[in-house]
Amino acid sequence: MELWYSENHTDNVRFSLKIKEHLFSTQSNFQRVDILDTYEYGKLLTLDGLVMVTERDEFVYHDMIVHPSMAVNPNIKNVLIIGGGDGGTARELMRYPNVQHVDMVEIDKMVVDASRKFLPTMSSELDNERVNVLYEDGVEFIKNKNNFYDLILIDSTDPIGPGEGLFTTEFYNNCFKVLKNEGILVNQNETPVYNEFFKVGISSNIKLKKMFPIVEVYQASIPTYPGGYWLFNFASKKYNPIADLKEDDWNSLGLKTKYYNTNLHIGAFSLPNYVKEKFENGNV
Amino acid sequence: MELWYSENHTDNVRFSLKIKEHLFSTQSNFQRVDILDTYEYGKLLTLDGLVMVTERDEFVYHDMIVHPSMAVNPNIKNVLIIGGGDGGTARELMRYPNVQHVDMVEIDKMVVDASRKFLPTMSSELDNERVNVLYEDGVEFIKNKNNFYDLILIDSTDPIGPGEGLFTTEFYNNCFKVLKNEGILVNQNETPVYNEFFKVGISSNIKLKKMFPIVEVYQASIPTYPGGYWLFNFASKKYNPIADLKEDDWNSLGLKTKYYNTNLHIGAFSLPNYVKEKFENGNV
Numbered sequence: 001m002e003l004w005y006s007e008n009h010t011d012n013v014r015f016s017l018k019i020k021e022h023l024f025s026t027q028s029n030f031q032r033v034d035i036l037d038t039y040e041y042g043k044l045l046t047l048d049g050l051v052m053v054t055e056r057d058e059f060v061y062h063d064m065i066v067h068p069s070m071a072v073n074p075n076i077k078n079v080l081i082i083g084g085g086d087g088g089t090a091r092e093l094m095r096y097p098n099v100q101h102v103d104m105v106e107i108d109k110m111v112v113d114a115s116r117k118f119l120p121t122m123s124s125e126l127d128n129e130r131v132n133v134l135y136e137d138g139v140e141f142i143k144n145k146n147n148f149y150d151l152i153l154i155d156s157t158d159p160i161g162p163g164e165g166l167f168t169t170e171f172y173n174n175c176f177k178v179l180k181n182e183g184i185l186v187n188q189n190e191t192p193v194y195n196e197f198f199k200v201g202i203s204s205n206i207k208l209k210k211m212f213p214i215v216e217v218y219q220a221s222i223p224t225y226p227g228g229y230w231l232f233n234f235a236s237k238k239y240n241p242i243a244d245l246k247e248d249d250w251n252s253l254g255l256k257t258k259y260y261n262t263n264l265h266i267g268a269f270s271l272p273n274y275v276k277e278k279f280e281n282g283n284v
Numbered sequence: 285m286e287l288w289y290s291e292n293h294t295d296n297v298r299f300s301l302k303i304k305e306h307l308f309s310t311q312s313n314f315q316r317v318d319i320l321d322t323y324e325y326g327k328l329l330t331l332d333g334l335v336m337v338t339e340r341d342e343f344v345y346h347d348m349i350v351h352p353s354m355a356v357n358p359n360i361k362n363v364l365i366i367g368g369g370d371g372g373t374a375r376e377l378m379r380y381p382n383v384q385h386v387d388m389v390e391i392d393k394m395v396v397d398a399s400r401k402f403l404p405t406m407s408s409e410l411d412n413e414r415v416n417v418l419y420e421d422g423v424e425f426i427k428n429k430n431n432f433y434d435l436i437l438i439d440s441t442d443p444i445g446p447g448e449g450l451f452t453t454e455f456y457n458n459c460f461k462v463l464k465n466e467g468i469l470v471n472q473n474e475t476p477v478y479n480e481f482f483k484v485g486i487s488s489n490i491k492l493k494k495m496f497p498i499v500e501v502y503q504a505s506i507p508t509y510p511g512g513y514w515l516f517n518f519a520s521k522k523y524n525p526i527a528d529l530k531e532d533d534w535n536s537l538g539l540k541t542k543y544y545n546t547n548l549h550i551g552a553f554s555l556p557n558y559v560k561e562k563f564e565n566g567n568v
Contacts, residue, residue, distance in 0.1 A: 004298070012302035012323035014288070018295070039296035040478075057477075060556070193341075193507045194324075221505055221513040221556075223477045228512010229505040259556040267551025272344070272505075272543040 005036050005044070007051055009226035010194050015051075017041060017224075023118055028110035030162040035118040041224060043118055045086055047111070047157055051224050053086050058122060061188075063260040064220040064232060064268070066092035069151050069184045071250035071265055072239045074098065076150040080178070082138035082166060084155035085111030087123035094125040095255055102131045103149075105142075107162050109135045139165035142174040149179055154187035159200055167200065169207045176211045176237075185235040189217065192275045193227025195284040201231055206282055208235040216241050217279055218268040220259070231275070242269055289320050289328070291335055293510035294478050299335075301325060301508075307402055312394035314446040319402040325508060327402055329370055331395070331441055335508050337370050342406060345472075347544040348504040348516060348552070350376035353435050353468045355534035355549060356523045358382065360434040364462070366422035366450060368439035369395030371407035378409040379539055386415045387433075389426075391446050393419045423449035426458040433463055438471035443484055451484065453491045460495045460521075469519040473501065476559045477511025479568040485515055490566055492519040500525050501563055502552040504543070515559070526553055 003019040017038040024035040034046045042055030053061065066089055070076060077100045081089050085106040093099050104126075106112055112133065115123040126133055134141065138154075152175050157163035165171055166187075175185050185208070190201035209215045212235040222230045234241045247262040271279075278284055287303040301322040308319040320328045326339030337345065350373055354360060361384045365373050369390040377383050388410075390396055396417065399407040410417055418425065422438075436459050441447035449455055450471075459469050469492070474485035493499045496519040506514045518525045531546040555563075562568055 006300075010324055013325075014298075014300040014302075016290075016298040016300065018297070040294055041297075059558075219505070221503070221511070223511040223513065227505070227507040229507065258558045261554075261557055261560075263554040264551075264556055267548075267554030270545075270547040270551030272548055273545055274343075274542045276545075 005038070005046070007049065010196065013194070015224070015226070017044065024114055026110060028108050030108045033108070033110050033114050035114055045111075045115065045119060048161055050157070052157070053088060053119070053122065054224050055119065055121060057223050058086070058088050059258040060220050060222045061230070062088035062092050063257050064218070065089055065153055065155055065186055065188065067250075067257065067260040068218065068234060068241060068265055068268070069186055070096055071246060071262060072236075072241055072244050073150065073182060073184060074246055074249045077101070078149045079103070079151045079153065080105065080142075080149045082152065082154045082156060083107075083163070084153065086115040086119055087112070087126045089153055089155045090128070090131050091122060091125040094128050094130065096253070100130060103134060104131060105134045105136050105138045107135070107137050137165070139171055142171070142178055145178045147178070147180055150183055152179060152183070152185045154185070156188065158190070158197070167204055169210070172207050172211055179237060182238045183236070184239060185212070185233070187233050189231040189233045191225060191227040191229055192231060192278065193229055197226060198278065198284045202279060202282060202284060205233055205279055208233055212236060214238075214240055216269055217271060217275070219271060219275070220268065242266060289322070289330070291333065294480065297478070299508070299510070301328065308398055310394060312392050314392045317392070317394050317398050319398055329395075329399065329403060332445055334441070336441070337372060337403070337406065338508050339403065339405060341507050342370070342372050343542040344504050344506045345514070346372035346376050347541050348502070349373055349437055349439055349470055349472065351534075351541065351544040352502065352518060352525060352549055352552070353470055354380055355530060355546060356525055356528050357434065357466060357468060358530055358533045361385070362433045363387070363435045363437065364389065364426075364433045366436065366438045366440060367391075367447070368437065370399040370403055371396070371410045373437055373439045374412070374415050375406060375409040378412050378414065380537070384414060387418060388415060389418045389420050389422045391419070391421050421449070423455055426455070426462055429462045431462070431464055434467055436463060436467070436469045438469070440472065442474070442481070451488055453494070456491050456495055463521060466522045467520070468523060469496070469517070471517050473515040473517045475509060475511040475513055476515060476562065477513055481510060482562065482568045486563060486566060486568060489517055489563055492517055496520060498522075498524055500553055501555060501559070503555060503559070504552065526550060
């Protein structure tokens with residue numbers, strides 16, 4: 001018997017992975033959570049049937065959601081992760097001695113539990129004493145807080161189901177308030193390849209630009225994500241992601257990374273014309 | 285009825301496109317040639333069942349095989365295309381007034397015929413008087429010529445079937461001889477995402493480095509190619525692809541491109557660590 005997992009990237013495009021074993025499946029209070037063991041990409045976490053992370057290519061996403069900001073502001077001490085239940089984002093942050101405290105606000109404990117059990121290379125730092133895991137709604141958590149974090153990483157699903165509130169102006173307003181004067185916010189910002197995703201990405205970018213003086217988009221090649229090509233917003237109160245890149249500082253840390261480096265950092269912000277133009281025009 | 289086209293990127297990864305109509309299918313003297321009309325990507329050309337180009341994302345590949353070299357040496361006049369039967373590479377070259385003559389050596393006339401009939405946006409410049417289409421084996425064509433071209437673009441299939449001879453040291457030697465002292469060679473160099481492809485890319489890179497003083501790898505995000513992520517070799521006798529980039533010259537041409545720009549040019553050569561390291565190590 002052959003078992004294949006498929007994700008429809010659109011109604012007309014399908015990506016499929018051959019499966020060794022369906023290891024885990026449950027309906028949590030928020031979404032369906034599955035772990036599949038694939039031949040090509042190792043273990044795969046899906047939420048509501050969509051690829052979140054695989055063991056083999058998660059390094060791209062986690063390098064790129066964490067390291068660019070850390071290389072722009074080496075003094076980041078307090079970090080808020082919204083989502084990030086697999087633990088990969090917290091793991092990368094824990095490589096920085098300067099990071100004193102991470103609040104990881106994941107709405108769905110089931111994602112963390114599944115990751116702890118089946119994805120140990122990602123969840124490995126969730127017991128680090130500098131990581132505080134809270135099982136709360138990020139939208140509620142961030143209300144009524146002020147001027148506390150140096151960095152917010154929105155490591156969310158797409159805005160369907162539990163991720164929906166993480167793409168609203170109200171939420172971004174609260175993020176802005178809770179960031180210090182040198183604060184940076186990064187969110188995963190969808191693929192430009194398919195318009196259903198790109199619309200969300202452009203809308204997120206527009207909302208952030210209304211608040212943050214500096215908002216730049218950067219890119220990465222993530223093979224198991226739709227289009228193999230993913231974007232991030234870098235929204236910042238003070239630091240420009242290129243002009244304020246501290247290459248020497250970051251390189252002096254001696255971190256070994258599989259994807260990120262400080263040359264690629266600059267290249268990641270150099271977008272193709274079709275992507276640039278659509279962000280400038282504000283529609284797909 | 286639903287009709288789906290699938291390409292197995294590996295034995296364990298499959299990419300599928302929903303099909304409106306199977307427009308054309310034939311076995312040429314060299315390979316199976318098909319044209320499919322897809323819902324998501326417009327018309328699709330496959331050779332031996334593998335994606336070559338789609339109407340919707342061909343602009344990435346054709347921008348990136350042509351414009352980087354043209355922006356490094358604005359005096360390119362004589363160009364040799366090996367393969368390129370769909371016509372997209374010739375089309376991009378025809379946008380440069382300085383280009384006086386293009387020899388396009390495509391082994392399989394059937395590919396050109398199918399493209400002329402079904403892919404008019406790609407084949408549109410094949411009747412340009414500056415383009416000389418030759419239905420010959422590129423491996424044979426290039427023997428016994430010397431010091432003639434400014435640029436060679438190897439726009440080939442993978443080294444299975446008719447593309448095989450285009451990945452050999454002997455062929456690259458002949459390319460070197462036929463290039464002028466300022467000559468540049470670019471070839472499509474596979475994806476680093478899957479080792480079966482990456483092995484070919486690394487081998488090609490090693491062979492080119494034995495001849496050309498400058499060989500650098502650059503990247504592009506091509507959604508319908510395996511991994512959504514593709515590499516090119518830039519092999520050069522004199523010009524460095526970054527230090528010798530003539531940004532102002534290229535931008536003064538006023539070419540409108542959907543993917544390429546001179547900032548992206550620099551970023552395209554900034555590879556992720558896992559790719560850089562494997563090229564440095566010479567194996568996957």
